[in-house]
Amino acid sequence: MTIAPIAKTILGPLDEIPFGEGRTYAVGADMIAVFRLRDGSLRAVSAVCPHKGGPLADGQIDNKVVVCPLHLYAWDLSTGCSQSGQPPISVYPVRVDDGHIILGD
Amino acid sequence: MTQRLVVIGNGMAGARTVEEILARNGDFTITMFGDEPYGNYNRIMLSNLLAGVEDEAGIYLNDLGWYADNGITLNAGVKIERIDRAAKTVIAADGTSTPYDKLIIATGSSSWTPPIKGIHNPKRGFHQGVFAFRTLDDTRGMIRYARDHERAVVIGGGLLGLEAARGLQTHLSDVTLLHAMGHLMERQLDEKAGHMLQASVENKLGIKVVTNAMTTEILGKDRVTGVKLADGTQIPCDVVVIAAGIRPNTRMVADSGLPVERGIVVDDQMRVRGERDIYSVGECAQHRGNLYGLVAPLWDQAKVLADHITGRDTEAAYTGSKLSTKLKVAGIDVASMGLIAPESDDDEVIIYNEPKKGVYKQLIIRDGVLAGAILVGDNSKAASLIQSFDRAQALPEERAELLFDIGGPAGEVSPEDMPDDAQVCNCNGVSKGAICGVVNAGCKTVSGVMDKTRAGKGCGTCKPLVQRIVEWAAGGEAEEDPAASWYVPGVPMPKPELMAAIRKYELKSVSAVFDKLVPGGEHDAKSKMGLASLLKMMWADQYVDERDARFINDRVHGNIQKDGTFSVVPQMKGGVTTPAELKRIAEVAEKYQVPMVKLTGGQRIDLLGIPKEQLPAIWADLDIPSGYAYAKSFRTVKTCVGSDFCRFGVGDSTALGIAIEERFQGLEGPGKMKLAVTGCPRNCAEAYVKDLGVVAIDGGKWEIYVGGAAGAHIRKGDLLATVDSPEAVIRLTGRFLQYYRENANWLERTYAWVPRVGIEKIRAVVVDDAEGIASQLDDAIEEAVQAYKDPWKERAVPATPGQFRTSLPLTVLPQVPVRS
Numbered sequence: 041m042t043i044a045p046i047a048k049t050i051l052g053p054l055d056e057i058p059f060g061e062g063r064t065y066a067v068g069a070d071m072i073a074v075f076r077l078r079d080g081s082l083r084a085v086s087a088v089c090p091h092k093g094g095p096l097a098d099g100q101i102d103n104k105v106v107v108c109p110l111h112l113y114a115w116d117l118s119t120g121c122s123q124s125g126q127p128p129i130s131v132y133p134v135r136v137d138d139g140h141i142i143l144g145d
Numbered sequence: 146m147t148q149r150l151v152v153i154g155n156g157m158a159g160a161r162t163v164e165e166i167l168a169r170n171g172d173f174t175i176t177m178f179g180d181e182p183y184g185n186y187n188r189i190m191l192s193n194l195l196a197g198v199e200d201e202a203g204i205y206l207n208d209l210g211w212y213a214d215n216g217i218t219l220n221a222g223v224k225i226e227r228i229d230r231a232a233k234t235v236i237a238a239d240g241t242s243t244p245y246d247k248l249i250i251a252t253g254s255s256s257w258t259p260p261i262k263g264i265h266n267p268k269r270g271f272h273q274g275v276f277a278f279r280t281l282d283d284t285r286g287m288i289r290y291a292r293d294h295e296r297a298v299v300i301g302g303g304l305l306g307l308e309a310a311r312g313l314q315t316h317l318s319d320v321t322l323l324h325a326m327g328h329l330m331e332r333q334l335d336e337k338a339g340h341m342l343q344a345s346v347e348n349k350l351g352i353k354v355v356t357n358a359m360t361t362e363i364l365g366k367d368r369v370t371g372v373k374l375a376d377g378t379q380i381p382c383d384v385v386v387i388a389a390g391i392r393p394n395t396r397m398v399a400d401s402g403l404p405v406e407r408g409i410v411v412d413d414q415m416r417v418r419g420e421r422d423i424y425s426v427g428e429c430a431q432h433r434g435n436l437y438g439l440v441a442p443l444w445d446q447a448k449v450l451a452d453h454i455t456g457r458d459t460e461a462a463y464t465g466s467k468l469s470t471k472l473k474v475a476g477i478d479v480a481s482m483g484l485i486a487p488e489s490d491d492d493e494v495i496i497y498n499e500p501k502k503g504v505y506k507q508l509i510i511r512d513g514v515l516a517g518a519i520l521v522g523d524n525s526k527a528a529s530l531i532q533s534f535d536r537a538q539a540l541p542e543e544r545a546e547l548l549f550d551i552g553g554p555a556g557e558v559s560p561e562d563m564p565d566d567a568q569v570c571n572c573n574g575v576s577k578g579a580i581c582g583v584v585n586a587g588c589k590t591v592s593g594v595m596d597k598t599r600a601g602k603g604c605g606t607c608k609p610l611v612q613r614i615v616e617w618a619a620g621g622e623a624e625e626d627p628a629a630s631w632y633v634p635g636v637p638m639p640k641p642e643l644m645a646a647i648r649k650y651e652l653k654s655v656s657a658v659f660d661k662l663v664p665g666g667e668h669d670a671k672s673k674m675g676l677a678s679l680l681k682m683m684w685a686d687q688y689v690d691e692r693d694a695r696f697i698n699d700r701v702h703g704n705i706q707k708d709g710t711f712s713v714v715p716q717m718k719g720g721v722t723t724p725a726e727l728k729r730i731a732e733v734a735e736k737y738q739v740p741m742v743k744l745t746g747g748q749r750i751d752l753l754g755i756p757k758e759q760l761p762a763i764w765a766d767l768d769i770p771s772g773y774a775y776a777k778s779f780r781t782v783k784t785c786v787g788s789d790f791c792r793f794g795v796g797d798s799t800a801l802g803i804a805i806e807e808r809f810q811g812l813e814g815p816g817k818m819k820l821a822v823t824g825c826p827r828n829c830a831e832a833y834v835k836d837l838g839v840v841a842i843d844g845g846k847w848e849i850y851v852g853g854a855a856g857a858h859i860r861k862g863d864l865l866a867t868v869d870s871p872e873a874v875i876r877l878t879g880r881f882l883q884y885y886r887e888n889a890n891w892l893e894r895t896y897a898w899v900p901r902v903g904i905e906k907i908r909a910v911v912v913d914d915a916e917g918i919a920s921q922l923d924d925a926i927e928e929a930v931q932a933y934k935d936p937w938k939e940r941a942v943p944a945t946p947g948q949f950r951t952s953l954p955l956t957v958l959p960q961v962p963v964r965s
Contacts, residue, residue, distance in 0.1 A: 088953070
């Protein structure tokens, strides 16, 4: 599990992300995919699939994993671990504050 | 408490059983006794040793180091003379006694010597030049002697005799095989197959074969000079090899008062009858009246014995084995399993016979499963037949597929013959080694391995091979995946039950299905797309469309490409366009600097490399409906020029194709639906290989073919019906597509679904309305047709916030080269 340190950043209003979907945000040089789970919580991971560079924010999710849209490899959204033998992805702390998405601690 | 385990016998059965016990962490101090002064070797490979294709080092299974490493005391070359059951000790020839708590008898068999005059020499066992073929020492002696001589006779035309005869040819030039029965391998082959084999052995290998040959005498005083047969024939030779069968080694066991009939009598736990602490395994054991002389049953027995003796599974039971064999003689393919002749009139017998090529194949099928098979001259289907036989699998309706590779991928390879780096999945580049690694790490279901490695997740053609490798790597312990029959992996129900439950509880959204039908209510990302498709089909405009249930392609109505851009394929019904339309497409391509403009296989134009955020603007500029080149849906109707211009056309295929596409555009289903209409049987539109293909024939009639494919899988469609009007074609097309939508599994294309259900059944329902559901199907398809909306109209206002926001901003990842 890789929890990447990242400066606290306000990404934008929560309602930018529909339930069960993800959107990508550029934070400095990092690209971060933020997902809004159907249970209401958020997850943030690196936006680029380590396999072939697919856009993870376009992937389908459930309350545990994201499935890359290109070749359907899956990663755990909380730990960043691959379920299919791929390298892990970075995970970032993320939360909601007053209707806004806050990245970092 | 650590118990003392004594094993009499250090052959393949004894050593394998000990391996299985060790693998279960059995708490024993183990002492083994073996007649032969060696570690444990693979007796089956002695033929290869004789033939010179294997050396001695190569046939050892466990060298002496293995015994030491596992703390096993090996007494090699020490013969046990008696078992004292009362004292629980075994007594060796040198008088020493060894106590046991548990005893395993794996004494195996010995070569049987027929009563032939002159075969023995009173001073030294066999006559000089006469050899049995059973042990490493036998083989060594035979090789040494044969090298200095010219002519050999092998007595016995079974598996072993044939292998011995072939092996001897490595060392001398003249080999004759004598067999007492009417044809070779009579236990495994019927008469015809036996004669076919004989012809091959004589012509291809140059071994002389004499059947019905009763050997009565070995000739020669000091050394062998020939053999004499019952009919007086004399065959001069220098070497005689006896391969006339085996007899279990049971005398010591019987003398010790244990129950011996033909072999040592054991129960289903491999315990000797009436004994608590004595087991027997392998060729010496008689189970339910059967003796087994092959290796596969022994593996099964060893596992049960180990499960029981270690307490791992005291219920474990061996219930007998199905026997299959393959002859290991280079250039001569023979395989046999189960029955060699039908036993009742109800047994289905399938025979293929091609004497000129030396090919003979016979199958015996009983109650739909394989009861026996004989293959001579072509073993390419042996592996799959043995598998079908072992597991009593359902057989393909097309029985010829059991005997030949028809249409599908080239001949089946057996996993054990493949090198570790052999690529199994050509789509995702997964090797046999990678698959075995995952299996060895504990994943023993085919779908689990496919998930972890992605093998078989591309075009799917390699799935049967992946399955065979998993089964092989798991050593017959592959686990059945309960999810295999489910419609989607995350909801534990096959499609009919799932549909019934959805109807019963009126579940109209994907999350409602998870919440109601999955124990614990867990959502599953990989199941969403299949459920979305099913719910939309079932509820049409009542479906509650949760956009996250859609795959990205369906969220933005384009096909995602490797760099995260999308392809845009405007509708072009029947492949017919106009100059004005072409101009608009060209202008859009220029305006947006579209990196590639390409014609598709479905007779349309593909604009590739479109960033997500540009999609709505491009659709607006094109002002053409979506061609649906991204969804699991009705795709295109390919047509030929038809009767307007073509001088051969007998039907207006273009007009019909356009009409079909107009009606069924955008229709979603369990898989893609690609159609074609062609104007004459020359079939320029390739209608025979489409999910549904229509062929105009002379006389104003139309043929409708279904279940065709020409992608990863190639199949000619089955003729569903011949009708006499375009209206009838459209009606049956709708009915067929709806029947497919309601009944096929998720991602099951028509080329798999049609043969699974059977064309007769489909014809009965769709054409003849045998189940009285035709009007229901017609109504359902009409409702779906009326629910059609062009998704590219969803452009003025996004359906969800950020629907078209890029997911790969700032840096562009793998760059797709722009072709000029």
